[in-house]
Amino acid sequence: MAASKSSTILKISHSFSKKSNTGIQNMASIEFNNIFDAVIDNKDEANELQIRADLMSAIRDIYEDTDCGKSKFAKKVGLTQSKTRSLLNGQIDKFSIDILVTCLFRLGFRFKPVYKNHQLTITVQTV
Numbered sequence: 519m520a521a522s523k524s525s526t527i528l529k530i531s532h533s534f535s536k537k538s539n540t541g542i543q544n545m546a547s548i549e550f551n552n553i554f555d556a557v558i559d560n561k562d563e564a565n566e567l568q569i570r571a572d573l574m575s576a577i578r579d580i581y582e583d584t585d586c587g588k589s590k591f592a593k594k595v596g597l598t599q600s601k602t603r604s605l606l607n608g609q610i611d612k613f614s615i616d617i618l619v620t621c622l623f624r625l626g627f628r629f630k631p632v633y634k635n636h637q638l639t640i641t642v643q644t645v
Contacts, residue, residue, distance in 0.1 A: 570610050573618035578606050580625055595621040 554564035554571075581591050592602035604612045605621070619629065623645065631640045 566615065567610060569615055570613060570618060571608075573615065573622065574605060574608055574610060574613065577618065577621055577625070578608070580622075581606055595624050597621070 554567040558564040558567065577595070581588075584591065586594070588602055588606070589599055592599045595602065595605075597605065601612070622628075626644050628643045628645045629640055630643050631638060
């Protein structure tokens with residue numbers, strides 16, 4: 519996965535019209551690059567929440583792609599069944615980025631960031 523310029527995730531628009539000779543309709547809008555920017559004032563915290571949500575989503579996709587039950591999956595990722603249930607249900611507040619990256623490592627994936635020629639790329643390696 520290569521780092522790229524972020525795109526708009528959420529756009530909130532409010533239309534209003536003003537009586538005028540031209541009848542032009544004006545549009546006011548707010549754009550967010552991260553869904554959490556819409557609900558959290560701190561951009562660092564919103565970014566961390568988005569990363570955690572992305573990692574949790576990937577882990578859930580891996581779980582759905584495997585034919586093992588929650589108990590076996592819990593053992594693979596090194597969590598209790600209760601924590602695994604919370605992870606698969608998207609309870610983002612219960613997991614740090616560190617724990618999620620460790621779970622992905624235990625599932626056989628490792629992130630390899632490389633900075634070269636003023637560009638950051640991140641590849642996912644299988645281990």
